[in-house]
Amino acid sequence: QSVWGYDSDNGPERWHENYPMAKGDKQSPIEINSKDVRHDASLTPWHASYDPGAAKTILNNGRTCRVVFDDTFDRSVLRGGPLTGAYRLRQLHLHWGSSDDHGSEHIIDGEKYAAELHMVHWNPKHGNFAGALKQPDGVAVVGIFLKVGKTPKAEIKRILEEIDNIKTKGKEAPFQHFDPSILFPKSRDYWTYHGSFTTPPCEECITWILLREPIEVSADQMAKLRSLSKNGENEPVNPLVDNWRPPQPVKGRIVRASFK
Numbered sequence: 001q002s003v004w005g006y007d008s009d010n011g012p013e014r015w016h017e018n019y020p021m022a023k024g025d026k027q028s029p030i031e032i033n034s035k036d037v038r039h040d041a042s043l044t045p046w047h048a049s050y051d052p053g054a055a056k057t058i059l060n061n062g063r064t065c066r067v068v069f070d071d072t073f074d075r076s077v078l079r080g081g082p083l084t085g086a087y088r089l090r091q092l093h094l095h096w097g098s099s100d101d102h103g104s105e106h107i108i109d110g111e112k113y114a115a116e117l118h119m120v121h122w123n124p125k126h127g128n129f130a131g132a133l134k135q136p137d138g139v140a141v142v143g144i145f146l147k148v149g150k151t152p153k154a155e156i157k158r159i160l161e162e163i164d165n166i167k168t169k170g171k172e173a174p175f176q177h178f179d180p181s182i183l184f185p186k187s188r189d190y191w192t193y194h195g196s197f198t199t200p201p202c203e204e205c206i207t208w209i210l211l212r213e214p215i216e217v218s219a220d221q222m223a224k225l226r227s228l229s230k231n232g233e234n235e236p237v238n239p240l241v242d243n244w245r246p247p248q249p250v251k252g253r254i255v256r257a258s259f260k
């Protein structure tokens, strides 16, 4: 069927059939090898100023669990780092595996994390989100790695508590009074490079800002995430797991680090 996904008949190896950008020269995710990274002293710290009142709903779209924010004005914005101007927070979502030893999209020095959280922002100088998708500086995504550990970060609980209300595809629940910056790790260190959406349409419009320090989740919290289903309410159960794209060719791109 033409609808893309992560199964053998509609997965990443076939996306290019309907989305030619998938075979572009600046695709994401990528593997990051510290030996190839260039420290850039000119990279300033990034700053998020998010309005908790901008959070609206949480939904299961059959491909991920997504929290949507009001991005009709500069209400929740990301600035600094490799960015010029204020980028508006539009949504956050996750990618995860079928077991704790894999699930992230970016891979760091050969290490795969259990999950990867993406906070998607767009550049209002391009008028609207659809316009921003067509620009190389249109979108900025902050990526946070999730690692299974003994001292889970409490703040992720708020998202996982909602999972029971959005078990199947198309289910949506109110999700308000939430400031996603509570999910950030202590360190602001990051890698940055230019790439694409890791799903169709695979547009190459993203400035990636990947945080070096993972946040910790518990094995139970990962199991909770894996209890989501790809299928709709009255369809056969199809677990929503392994919604990650494998690493793509770097093709000479430079990955810069804000740290030594």
Ligand SMILES: CCN[C@H]1CN(CCOCC)S(=O)(=O)c2sc(S(N)(=O)=O)cc21
Pocket: 063, 091, 118, 120, 133, 141, 196, 197, 198, 199, 200, 201
């Ligand atoms: C499931 C589709 N995921 C897409 C949907 N959007 C893209 C544009 O859509 C146009 C209709 S998006 O901006 O929400 C977005 S960000 C990422 S990622 N993993 O690269 O952070 C993927 C996607």
Ligand SMILES: [Zn+2]
Pocket: 093, 094, 095, 118, 198
């Ligand atoms: Zn993503």
